[in-house]
Amino acid sequence: MGCGESKQEITLEEIALIQAEKTLLYSNYTPQALDFVYRKYSTNGFINENQWADIHKNLNLALSTKYPDPKLIAFYSSFKIKAKYPLKEVLLLAIILSQDQKNRKLELIFEIFDEENEKRLSQAKVKELCLLLIDFALEKMSLLVDYNKITRDSIVVYIQKLRMLKSFAINELVGMILGDAEYITLNEFVENLRKPSASSIMTLHGIRSYLKKQEILSDRFKNTSTSRRQLVRQQSLIEEDNEESSSIIVERFHDKLSAKKGKSSDIIRLDSKLYLETA
Numbered sequence: 001m002g003c004g005e006s007k008q009e010i011t012l013e014e015i016a017l018i019q020a021e022k023t024l025l026y027s028n029y030t031p032q033a034l035d036f037v038y039r040k041y042s043t044n045g046f047i048n049e050n051q052w053a054d055i056h057k058n059l060n061l062a063l064s065t066k067y068p069d070p071k072l073i074a075f076y077s078s079f080k081i082k083a084k085y086p087l088k089e090v091l092l093l094a095i096i097l098s099q100d101q102k103n104r105k106l107e108l109i110f111e112i113f114d115e116e117n118e119k120r121l122s123q124a125k126v127k128e129l130c131l132l133l134i135d136f137a138l139e140k141m142s143l144l145v146d147y148n149k150i151t152r153d154s155i156v157v158y159i160q161k162l163r164m165l166k167s168f169a170i171n172e173l174v175g176m177i178l179g180d181a182e183y184i185t186l187n188e189f190v191e192n193l194r195k196p197s198a199s200s201i202m203t204l205h206g207i208r209s210y211l212k213k214q215e216i217l218s219d220r221f222k223n224t225s226t227s228r229r230q231l232v233r234q235q236s237l238i239e240e241d242n243e244e245s246s247s248i249i250v251e252r253f254h255d256k257l258s259a260k261k262g263k264s265s266d267i268i269r270l271d272s273k274l275y276l277e278t279a
Contacts, residue, residue, distance in 0.1 A: 020144035
């Protein structure tokens with residue numbers, strides 16, 4: 001579904017980056033709880049050091065310990081602008097990594113970028129969101145990797161490879177969210193990002209998976225007259241069709257199972273794939 005990968009396809013580098021995300025402890029909280037605390041301890045879109053300490057203390061986050069990991073200090077310092085933390089960036093990161101309440105999470109992300117309460121986001125705002133997600137997924141998370149479990153060189157090569165695909169992906173990401181319109185409303189934003197082909201890009205792992213997919217599309221683009229946008233659209237339709245087909249298969253399975261209820265010889269095996277008898 002979407003940009004997901006099977007467990008067998010997740011590389012050691014990707015596992016290391018996913019583990020890095022968990023060290024921030026945002027997954028312990030709902031998106032609305034994080035939104036409330038971050039906004040409470042901020043002034044005019046920025047968070048000073050005292051407010052920052054209060055946020056971590058109230059939420060019992062990693063920096064609230066007596067001796068925080070130097071990697072965490074360096075990580076958060078990379079967000080600073082003139083000795084303050086920009087609310088937009090640090091709150092977006094927190095909500096992206098929070099507990100998976102998808103609709104509420106999407107609503108709060110929309111609100112972060114709708115700074116003038118216009119009830120819509122422009123193409124420029126959507127692009128800003130996508131660029132920040134890519135920055136979080138690649139540059140920021142690489143600062144938190146535990147190099148006792150993987151070599152630094154392997155992460156550097158992995159990130160560099162994905163970084164090279166950024167220019168191919170950014171316009172497609174914006175198009176996936178916005179379509180061909182100049183603006184998008186909250187309801188449209190939530191609806192578009194709930195689609196199977198787009199839902200994963202609101203996770204950092206999903207962003208990295210999407211970037212990796214661009215390498216395949218780029219290779220196809222070199223060998224076909226089909227436009228890049230058409231290829232991406234074809235891929236999205238395939239994923240949505242697969243999602244719909246899976247639902248149909250499950251419904252047929254339940255119908256067949258009901259019809260054969262009570263016959264032990266007709267047990268249908270369900271494993272990592274769905275096996276059905278042929279008619």
